[in-house]
Amino acid sequence: MTDTTTSQNTVTVRSEASLSDYIALMKPRVMSLAVFTALTGMVVAPGHLHPVIGAIAILFIAIGAGAAGVLNCWYDADIDRLMARTARRPLAQGRVPSEEALAMGLFLAGCSVLCLGLIVNWVAGALLALTIAYYVFVYTIWLKRRTPHNIVVGGAAGALPPVIGWAAATGGVSVESLMLFAIIFLWTPPHFWSLALTRTGDYERAGVPMLPVVAGKAATRRQILIYSLATVIATLAPAYTGLGGGAYLAVAFAGGALFLALAVRVYLIGDSDSNAGNKAARQLFAFSILYLFALFAVLLVEHVLGLVT
Amino acid sequence: MSIQNKTFGTKDLAPSTTTSLSQEAQRRQRQRSLAIAWALGALTVIFFVATIARIGSHTIN
Numbered sequence: 001m002t003d004t005t006t007s008q009n010t011v012t013v014r015s016e017a018s019l020s021d022y023i024a025l026m027k028p029r030v031m032s033l034a035v036f037t038a039l040t041g042m043v044v045a046p047g048h049l050h051p052v053i054g055a056i057a058i059l060f061i062a063i064g065a066g067a068a069g070v071l072n073c074w075y076d077a078d079i080d081r082l083m084a085r086t087a088r089r090p091l092a093q094g095r096v097p098s099e100e101a102l103a104m105g106l107f108l109a110g111c112s113v114l115c116l117g118l119i120v121n122w123v124a125g126a127l128l129a130l131t132i133a134y135y136v137f138v139y140t141i142w143l144k145r146r147t148p149h150n151i152v153v154g155g156a157a158g159a160l161p162p163v164i165g166w167a168a169a170t171g172g173v174s175v176e177s178l179m180l181f182a183i184i185f186l187w188t189p190p191h192f193w194s195l196a197l198t199r200t201g202d203y204e205r206a207g208v209p210m211l212p213v214v215a216g217k218a219a220t221r222r223q224i225l226i227y228s229l230a231t232v233i234a235t236l237a238p239a240y241t242g243l244g245g246g247a248y249l250a251v252a253f254a255g256g257a258l259f260l261a262l263a264v265r266v267y268l269i270g271d272s273d274s275n276a277g278n279k280a281a282r283q284l285f286a287f288s289i290l291y292l293f294a295l296f297a298v299l300l301v302e303h304v305l306g307l308v309t
Numbered sequence: 310m311s312i313q314n315k316t317f318g319t320k321d322l323a324p325s326t327t328t329s330l331s332q333e334a335q336r337r338q339r340q341r342s343l344a345i346a347w348a349l350g351a352l353t354v355i356f357f358v359a360t361i362a363r364i365g366s367h368t369i370n
Contacts (some may be wrong), residue, residue: 017337050363119355
């Protein structure tokens with residue numbers, strides 16, 4: 001926070017923001033998922049990309065994802081203050097001035113898109129621009145506070161990084177890259193709704209119409225189950241087309257079975273026991289991260305080791 | 310406006326106005342300035358390395 005107070009002829013400028021605050025604004029955990037899935041998309045894509053150019057592409061995809069996070073924090077500072085999970089964010093606490101965050105987000109967004117386009121290719125650059133714009137304008141500004149489908153439609157932004165990675169390597173978009181998109185897109189609702197089930201009060205207080213707030217927990221559990229099933233089906237597609245090999249298929253089956261089992265448990269417990277219900281939802285949320293990571297990791301490893309060509 | 314020995318623009322303040330920063334605030338400001346400098350330096354290196362990599366792969370082809 002930059003606070004300027006004038007007393008006679010003395011001005012005291014108090015700047016409380018540290019470097020870690022600016023890093024926190026970029027949502028490093030969300031960035032890491034974007035980086036990892038983009039890297040996977042880049043590695044599994046056919047064609048050759050110079051390793052240095054590949055590393056630079058990943059760097060600017062990470063910066064672009066960070067820029068989207070900063071702009072999201074900038075716009076949502078008012079509601080972030082009201083929710084326990086986000087109340088400690090630098091903008092919510094007022095440690096970083098709003099205008100500084102906006103400038104930082106816009107600069108990083110422009111810089112990342114321009115550099116990715118100039119150094120790698122303009123298809124990847126355009127896709128990164130689309131991802132940032134979609135996350136900020138479609139999800140954050142338009143949908144998040146208006147509809148319980150916010151994360152369903154908005155999830156497309158989080159699903160685009162492997163497509164960007166693929167485009168960086170090939171200069172285009174293909175059915176295989178869209179399969180990776182579909183996996184993350186369908187995975188997003190059960191992932192966030194399982195979190196929302198345990199944080200309903202937070203969202204209610206902030207006026208964010210998450211599904212459990214608007215449609216109730218029972219409807220949310222049903223939707224989680226449907227989307228979990230759709231996710232598991234989508235994860236089998238790369239094995240069918242040959243993008244994933246035997247190891248991928250094994251992980252997709254085993255991980256998918258466990259993911260579905262956890263979703264079924266969330267559904268069956270229902271409102272009968274709120275503690276057990278919350279615990280089951282938290283377990284589904286935690287496992288969903290591991291599940292997605294495992295799917296992309298095994299794809300990556302199979303291609304790096306040459307098990308799949 | 311001046312912060313210790315540094316002179317800054319004084320558009321909004323009276324000419325005799327002085328600005329004092331706490332030591333912690335100065336440290337953080339220096340940290341931010343250094344981070345920006347490092348980032349600009351890194352960007353220059355990235356463009357240089359990318360150019361070399363591009364030229365290298367064109368030469369090989």
